[in-house]
Amino acid sequence: MEISKDLTAASSTPIVLSILNDGDSYGYAILKRVRELSGGEIEWTDGMLYPVLHRLERLGHIKARWGESETGRQRKYYRITASGRAHLDEERRQWKVVNTTMRGIWGSIQVAFTRTPPARPLLLLAPQGI
Amino acid sequence: MNSMNTPNASGPLEDEIAQWRAYLSRRQAVQSVDVAELEDHLREQISSLTGAGLAADEAFLVAVKRMGALDGLSREFAREHSDRLWKQLVLAPTDSGADAATQRDGIAALGFAIGAGVAVKVPVLFGMDLDTHESVYIRNLSFFVLPLLTAYFAWKRQVGTATIRALVAAFAVAAIAINVLPFTPAGTTEVLSALHLPIALWLVVGVSYASVRWKEVDGRMDFIRFSGELFIYYVLIALGGGVLTGFMASIFLSVGIRVDTFFQQWLIPCCAAGAVIVASWLVEAKKSVVENMAPVLARLFTPMFALVLIAFLVTLLVTGRPIEIKREILIMFDGLLAVVLGMLLYSMSARDANAEPTGYDALQVILVVAALAADAVALWAMATRIGELGSTPNRLAGLGMNIVLLVNLAWSAVLYIKFMRGRGEFAALERWQTSYLPVYAAWAAVVAIVFPFVFGFV
Numbered sequence: 001m002e003i004s005k006d007l008t009a010a011s012s013t014p015i016v017l018s019i020l021n022d023g024d025s026y027g028y029a030i031l032k033r034v035r036e037l038s039g040g041e042i043e044w045t046d047g048m049l050y051p052v053l054h055r056l057e058r059l060g061h062i063k064a065r066w067g068e069s070e071t072g073r074q075r076k077y078y079r080i081t082a083s084g085r086a087h088l089d090e091e092r093r094q095w096k097v098v099n100t101t102m103r104g105i106w107g108s109i110q111v112a113f114t115r116t117p118p119a120r121p122l123l124l125l126a127p128q129g130i
Numbered sequence: 131m132n133s134m135n136t137p138n139a140s141g142p143l144e145d146e147i148a149q150w151r152a153y154l155s156r157r158q159a160v161q162s163v164d165v166a167e168l169e170d171h172l173r174e175q176i177s178s179l180t181g182a183g184l185a186a187d188e189a190f191l192v193a194v195k196r197m198g199a200l201d202g203l204s205r206e207f208a209r210e211h212s213d214r215l216w217k218q219l220v221l222a223p224t225d226s227g228a229d230a231a232t233q234r235d236g237i238a239a240l241g242f243a244i245g246a247g248v249a250v251k252v253p254v255l256f257g258m259d260l261d262t263h264e265s266v267y268i269r270n271l272s273f274f275v276l277p278l279l280t281a282y283f284a285w286k287r288q289v290g291t292a293t294i295r296a297l298v299a300a301f302a303v304a305a306i307a308i309n310v311l312p313f314t315p316a317g318t319t320e321v322l323s324a325l326h327l328p329i330a331l332w333l334v335v336g337v338s339y340a341s342v343r344w345k346e347v348d349g350r351m352d353f354i355r356f357s358g359e360l361f362i363y364y365v366l367i368a369l370g371g372g373v374l375t376g377f378m379a380s381i382f383l384s385v386g387i388r389v390d391t392f393f394q395q396w397l398i399p400c401c402a403a404g405a406v407i408v409a410s411w412l413v414e415a416k417k418s419v420v421e422n423m424a425p426v427l428a429r430l431f432t433p434m435f436a437l438v439l440i441a442f443l444v445t446l447l448v449t450g451r452p453i454e455i456k457r458e459i460l461i462m463f464d465g466l467l468a469v470v471l472g473m474l475l476y477s478m479s480a481r482d483a484n485a486e487p488t489g490y491d492a493l494q495v496i497l498v499v500a501a502l503a504a505d506a507v508a509l510w511a512m513a514t515r516i517g518e519l520g521s522t523p524n525r526l527a528g529l530g531m532n533i534v535l536l537v538n539l540a541w542s543a544v545l546y547i548k549f550m551r552g553r554g555e556f557a558a559l560e561r562w563q564t565s566y567l568p569v570y571a572a573w574a575a576v577v578a579i580v581f582p583f584v585f586g587f588v
Contacts, residue, residue: 027167028174045198046171050164051206058210069170076167 001041008044012052014091015042020062020080021088027053027076053078061087143186147172150194157200159208172197232415235286239411242282246407247400249274260395265315269308272328275406277301280338282407286414287341300334304578311582318523319582326527326574332357333571347557350564355479356413358424358472363409371401425480428473429490432497435473439500446507453511460528463508467535470501474542475563483556491550498543505536523585527577534573538566 003011019025019033027049034042056062061084069075080088147169154165172193179189197203208214253259258266280297283289289297304327313320336344336353343349375393382389445451453459477494509532545562548554 028171046175046196047168047198047203048206050167051210054210073170073173074166075170
């Protein structure tokens, strides 16, 4: 699924911080994890992750160090910092509010829709393009 | 980089990765550490794709595609690292080998600068103060800084003993000549000599600067570039120094202490001398890091000067007003030709000699021709009245310099037009300019040493 640019920008910080909160990681593995967790729905352009990582590093939310991959290649690993955890908590709170609100709105709309036109309710639920 | 980890990694794949890396490295906002990070990503992606059954070249294409368009990527990097778009003059590079050399160079430059500062006060040891023996200082203007600057470059370039002997001899001859000649104190010829000697000796600095490359066009061109940048850096340092001394005078005055004498006797002369060497060192240290300023200024002002000169010529034609014959006017025209020559030189110094002629080249030709025309009008007016005016040393020196510059620009215009019409090479113009350098020095030496005899040391 194509996720809009604004939404990608807004969600990348909590996603990256959450993944690093589970343990140190590096760029490729972070992207792989995002793909897995979203069931392949979120597809970031690979290169775009790195400016995000660098921004988080500049803000002090994560810390980078050069290490070696299992094959001996130079690899940059990232670790979440205390400030990053605090920021993640804050983000989580905000997203929860947004999430609850949207569920509330969309829940009631869907109910409203399914109630008023009793005829052909299936059309609304059917995937588009069929 | 280790390529053992990808068994499928054959020669072509490594080549392609190297090409991709080189392409990425060219982006200003993407630094080499980022390239390493992204390359690790690319390789991991490729090995995962080849593991899934793709051929190496297919895997490379997919991995690059997933990485995203380089333009967008470098734009994102630039947004995060906007500071990188400003090239910084890093005086301590991270490379440890170059680090030691830069540091040693900086310390040496500081030593030579202090030497120049001290040299200014050497005459005081012999009881000659700036106030009481102004004449001594005027004559020896060239010898406070230039020998030390020459020594700095001789040390830096490890100039051979034969060249060192020649450099020392040049300074010795000049120093003896100017101090032995029986000038009338603060007379015309003395001032002329003091003004022209630095021009002549600047060539000696050039020999030291270019060292073994002095005979080559490129070596001399580098010296021309160095001179222009040095001038700009010196002006900037002087501006900074002005701000500093201004505040210093004010804050000390606030507690009722006047520092004027200290300024005039010590701070300003010593720092002005030392700053030449510091500026030289800065130009050398930053030459590959920061864009050269002189060509940028030349490019900026070439159209404007051309416009002003054409407007002047049109005004002359329309109104028919004669040019006033005064020494100041002659000197002004000398300055004008020097500025035009400078713009020509610094535009040339930044130009790719193999590039085709462009509109800017045409503008250069227009500028030079317009300057020549304006100067020719002035010279014509002067020639018609030279008999009644008589030839004073000043007038002759100004006229001589004018002719030296005029000849250079005239032949430059010829060569430039030839190049524009595809009948000559740009390199010929460069060769002409670099070969001409000794002519300025020779004329300056004639004014400094021969003129006093001719005019009886007035």
